[in-house]
Amino acid sequence: MIRDQEIFNQLRDTIRRFVNERLIPAEDRVVEDNAVPAEILREMREMGLYGMTVPEEYGGLGLTTEEEAYIIMEMGRASPAFRSKIGTNNGIGSQGIVIDGTPEQKARFLPKVAAGEYVASFALTEPDAGSDAASIRTTAILDGDEYVVNGTKRYITNAADASIFTLMARTDPSNKGAGGVSAFIVEKNSPGLTVGKPNRKMGQAGANVYDVIFEDCRVPAANLIGGVPGQGFKTAMKTLDRGRLHISALCVGVSQRLVEESVRYAIDRKQFGQAIAEFQLIQAMLADSRTESYAAQCMVLDAARNYDAGNRNVGDIAACKYFASEMVGRVADRAVQIHGGAGYMSEYAVERFYRDVRIFRIYEGTSQIQQLLIARNLIKEFRA
Amino acid sequence: MKILVPVKRVIDYNVKARVKADKTGVDLANVKMSMNPFDEIAVEEAIRKKEAGQAEEIIAVSIGPAQAQETLRTALAMGADRAILIQTDDIVEPLAVAKLLKAVVDAEQPGLVILGKQAIDDDSNQTGQMLAALLGWPQGTFASIVKVVGDGIEVTREVDGGLETVALTLPAIVTTDLRLNEPRYASLPNIMKAKKKQLDVKTAADYGVDISPRLKTLKVEEPAKRAGGIKVKTIEELVDKLKNEAGVI
Numbered sequence: 001m002i003r004d005q006e007i008f009n010q011l012r013d014t015i016r017r018f019v020n021e022r023l024i025p026a027e028d029r030v031v032e033d034n035a036v037p038a039e040i041l042r043e044m045r046e047m048g049l050y051g052m053t054v055p056e057e058y059g060g061l062g063l064t065t066e067e068e069a070y071i072i073m074e075m076g077r078a079s080p081a082f083r084s085k086i087g088t089n090n091g092i093g094s095q096g097i098v099i100d101g102t103p104e105q106k107a108r109f110l111p112k113v114a115a116g117e118y119v120a121s122f123a124l125t126e127p128d129a130g131s132d133a134a135s136i137r138t139t140a141i142l143d144g145d146e147y148v149v150n151g152t153k154r155y156i157t158n159a160a161d162a163s164i165f166t167l168m169a170r171t172d173p174s175n176k177g178a179g180g181v182s183a184f185i186v187e188k189n190s191p192g193l194t195v196g197k198p199n200r201k202m203g204q205a206g207a208n209v210y211d212v213i214f215e216d217c218r219v220p221a222a223n224l225i226g227g228v229p230g231q232g233f234k235t236a237m238k239t240l241d242r243g244r245l246h247i248s249a250l251c252v253g254v255s256q257r258l259v260e261e262s263v264r265y266a267i268d269r270k271q272f273g274q275a276i277a278e279f280q281l282i283q284a285m286l287a288d289s290r291t292e293s294y295a296a297q298c299m300v301l302d303a304a305r306n307y308d309a310g311n312r313n314v315g316d317i318a319a320c321k322y323f324a325s326e327m328v329g330r331v332a333d334r335a336v337q338i339h340g341g342a343g344y345m346s347e348y349a350v351e352r353f354y355r356d357v358r359i360f361r362i363y364e365g366t367s368q369i370q371q372l373l374i375a376r377n378l379i380k381e382f383r384a
Numbered sequence: 385m386k387i388l389v390p391v392k393r394v395i396d397y398n399v400k401a402r403v404k405a406d407k408t409g410v411d412l413a414n415v416k417m418s419m420n421p422f423d424e425i426a427v428e429e430a431i432r433k434k435e436a437g438q439a440e441e442i443i444a445v446s447i448g449p450a451q452a453q454e455t456l457r458t459a460l461a462m463g464a465d466r467a468i469l470i471q472t473d474d475i476v477e478p479l480a481v482a483k484l485l486k487a488v489v490d491a492e493q494p495g496l497v498i499l500g501k502q503a504i505d506d507d508s509n510q511t512g513q514m515l516a517a518l519l520g521w522p523q524g525t526f527a528s529i530v531k532v533v534g535d536g537i538e539v540t541r542e543v544d545g546g547l548e549t550v551a552l553t554l555p556a557i558v559t560t561d562l563r564l565n566e567p568r569y570a571s572l573p574n575i576m577k578a579k580k581k582q583l584d585v586k587t588a589a590d591y592g593v594d595i596s597p598r599l600k601t602l603k604v605e606e607p608a609k610r611a612g613g614i615k616v617k618t619i620e621e622l623v624d625k626l627k628n629e630a631g632v633i
Contacts, residue, residue, distance in 0.1 A: 010457060010575050013418075018569050048572035061572050 001064045001308040008067060015074045018047065023078035030081050030206035031352065041085060044116070050089045051114030053242075054098065058110035065242060066304040069249040073297070076253015077260075080356050083250055084207030088158045089113055091246050092364075093120030095239040096166040096183050100226040109164060109185060121162035123153040123186075123212055124236055131369050133168075134178040134233055138214060140169035145221045147171070147184065149192070149214040155363075159195045159210035163188050167219075168236055171229045183225040183232035192217030203355030240364060241312060244321040247364050248300045251324035254357055255293035258328070258335040261350050262286060265339050276338070285338055289331040296324040315377030322370035325360035332357045385495035385554070386441045387430040389464065390485055391423040393448050393455040394505040407603045410505070419455045422500025424462075425560040428567040429530060430498050431463040438532045439496070441465050445488055447481055449473050453583060460578035461570035467583040472595065480588075480595035482514035487591035489519060494555065496537070501526050501559040512559035522552040526561040 002008050022040060030036055044050065053068055054060025063071065068090070075083045088094075094113045097105055097120075112118040129136040138151025149169055159165070165186045172180035186193065196211035225235055263286060266277035276282050303320045306313060335350040336343035343350050361367045395401055396416040404411045419427075433439040444459035445468045446452040456467035470484055489497065502509035516523035524530070524539025528547065531538045540549045542561050570578075588595045616622045626633045 004579065006454070006457075007576055007579055010454070010461065010570075010578075011572055014570055014572070014575060043569070046571055047569055048574075052572065056576075059573075061576065 001066050001305060003064060003067070008070075011061075011067075012070055012074060014047075015071055016077075018043075019074055019078045023075075023082050027079045027349065027352075030079055034205045034208075036081055036085050036206050040082070044082070044086060048114075048116075049086045050116030050119075052086075053090045054094060054110050054114035058106060058114055060110070060114035064304075065245055065307040066301060069245060069300050069304040072246055072249040073253040073256065073300075076250045076255075077257040079204075079206070079352070080250065080254065081204050081206035084157060084204060085161075086116075087246070088122055088162075089116065089118075089120050091243045092122035092239050093158070093162070093164075093166055095242055096122075096225050096235045097185060099238050100183070100231065100235045101185075102225075102227050104222070105185060105225065112163070118163035119158055119161040121156055121158045121165045121212075122239075123156050123159075123165045124168045125154050125156070127152060127154050131366055133236065134181065135176070136168055136170060136181060138167075138169040139173055140167075140171050140182060140184060140219065141173075142171070142221065143218075146218045147221060147224070149184070149186070149217040149219055151214050153212040153214075155199065155209045156195075156212045157207065157209050159212050160198065160208065162195075165193075165212065166225070166239075167214075168232050169214075171224075171232075175230075178233035179230050181232040181236075182229045183235045184219050185223045185225060186214075186217070186219050187223075190217050190219060202358055203352065204359065241314060241317050242307065243364050244317050244370075245300060245304055245307060247360060248296065248320040248324040249304075251328040251357070251360050252293060252297045252300055254353060254360075255289070255296065255324075255328045255331040258331045258350060258353055259286070259289050259293055261348075261353075262289060262335045262338045265342070265348075269340075269342075282338060285334040289334050292327045293331060296320070296327045299323060313377070315374045315381075318365070318370040318373035318377070321365060322367050322374065325357075326367060328357045329361060385439045386443060386492060387433060387439045388485075388489060388492060388494040388497045389423070389426050389430050389442060389444050389459065390481075390497070390499050390511070391427065391444050391446050391455055391459050392420040392500070392503045392505075393417050393446065393452040394420045394503050397421055397504060403604050403606045407605060409601065409604050417451065417455075419458050420500050420503045420505075422502060422504070422560050422562070424500075424567040425562070425564050426498040426500050426558075427459050427462050427464060428565045429527075429558075429560060430496075431568075432565065433496075433530075433532065434463070436532075443468065443492055443494065445470070445485070447472065447476050447484055447588075453585075456583055457575075457578050458570065460581045460583070461575040462568060463574070464581075466581055469583065469585045470588060470591070471585055472588055474595060475597060476595050477597055477599055478508045478510035479514055479598060480593065481511050482518055483593045484588060484591055484595070485511070485515050486518045487593055489515075491591075496554060496556060496558065497521075498530075498558045498560060501561055512557055516557040519555075519557070521555055521557050523557040523559070524550055524552050525559040527558050528561050528563045530558055530564065 051060035052063045056062040113120050140147040140149045167184045167186045170180045171182040192215045194213045198208035269276045299320045303316050332354045336354050342348050396418040402411045430442045442464040444464040446456050447470045499512040526542045527539045528542050529540035536553045538551050
């Protein structure tokens with residue numbers, strides 16, 4: 001749903017311009033420094049990019065899912081590292097509070113998240129709990145009016161910058177399943193919370209992930225999201241539904257950039273006395289990439305509109321994430337192929353994107369988990 | 385002090401302009417339009433003056449079709465306080481624009497008018513100067529620095545071969561050059577709030593100004609296509625060609 005087309009066009013134009021004029025030219029520097037430049041972070045903060053999905057009453061833009069999808073497609077045209085810096089604030093880091101937080105929790109944390117004063121991070125994954133998210137071992141045991149948290153979280157995006165973590169921990173150790181998990185807001189300065197060194201990884205330089213370690217970390221009971229224990233897994237899954245649409249839109253945006261890079265190179269590069277864009281085998285790759293990119297774009301927008309209309313089909317959302325992330329992998333592969341030897345060289349953006357997009361098939365649910373969600377959802381519908 | 389900032393809706397600077405088949409003008413059908421970049425610099429300068437406590441109110445004004453409201457909304461999103469659209473679908477020449485702006489100045493009584501030095505569509509570079517003449521106000525054109533000093537302003541101008549600094553008494557006219565400032569991106573919350581700011585729609589008749597054209601466009605043509613260059617093998621050959629063929633050295 002687009003609330004006001006005229007305003008929205010202006011939002012989108014502004015983001016497009018910012019991406020073209022500021023983000024894309026800074027891509028190489030992000031790789032060199034393994035960090036997004038401070039002045040760009042400041043500009044993103046001033047522009048309100050940290051609070052796009054926080055409701056307007058808490059100082060955010062309250063973007064609908066469709067609006068968010070369009071904006072993230074625009075952001076996707078630049079290196080995913082930029083999007084990652086604002087991604088957790090707009091997505092998994094804050095949506096738990098937005099969706100299931102108490103009015104007090106919303107009033108206390110969301111205005112700071114919206115202003116970008118707080119970076120919010122999401123701590124679910126553990127060394128022994130990835131796809132099997134319900135098996136997390138981190139515990140939070142009630143002691144007076146505080147919970148005592150112990151455990152290690154892994155691959156936590158933006159942890160070093162975070163002021164707050166949306167943490168999933170087991171409040172009922174006797175319940176080994178999803179029902180024993182609760183969601184908390186944990187402030188960075190809580191005693192007993194430490195953030196490890198950034199992990200070295202394949203791509204997305206500048207967007208870092210860390211271990212977060214909790215040792216007898218005391219969290220006020222008032223920070224239990226929603227105030228009722230045992231609801232955390234449900235909160236996490238609701239958060240991930242919208243998050244998966246966000247990632248799908250990101251994949252579409254990146255694929256659009258890759259198609260642009262491919263076409264531009266094909267027109268420019270000459271072999272056998274003519275532009276390689278004249279060769280039908282190159283054209284076939286361009287056509288396949290554009291077709292798949294467009295298909296994913298249509299899927300994401302359709303699912304986002306349904307989500308806004310209250311028709312949240314978990315299977316269709318999973319289908320978007322599954323198709324869009326696999327699609328951008330293929331598009332990146334063709335982009336390298338069209339670039340030939342140059343595509344293997346770091347001077348060209350496609351080499352970097354080829355590595356950057358690999359994670360999309362893994363995080364916020366692997367492709368295999370998405371397949372399971374799609375199939376189970378179908379079977380459930382037909383059995384019902 | 386009030387600052388008046390005229391802004392023009394022009395073909396976007398990233399768009400490759402194409403001439404209409406009948407050579408009567410540039411084809412604007414389905415072409416992206418945006419605020420004239422020099423006017424953006426003017427809006428930014430006005431906002432900086434307001435942020436520095438040197439101005440109280442910024443009024444953006446545009447003369448053009450209904451869609452020029454979008455351009456005014458951009459100015460409002462950047463930080464202008466209110467806006468006036470003088471709506472017309474006719475082609476408005478610099479003199480007519482200057483007369484309309486004079487009427488707006490008479491009504492609003494600003495202490496400073498900051499305009500782009502020219503619009504990137506017709507490149508006339510006349511409106512600011514004409515407005516200064518009609519008002520009998522001092523003008524500082526092609527400004528790269530505008531400083532409020534006492535009751536007046538000092539304007540550093542980019543002139544051929546260097547910089548010239550002039551002192552003007554207020555009220556005055558300033559036209560902006562490229563290096564005056566780097567305009568901000570409107571923040572997303574401000575874009576949303578801009579819709580609620582006051583935007584008055586007027587007509588040229590409201591100001592009693594005759595905007596009928598004084599100029600006639602005979603034809604518009606695209607620049608000649610650049611012919612391909614040649615490669616030379618040696619420096620000697622290059623020097624020889626520059627001397628004997630191009631005749632430039």
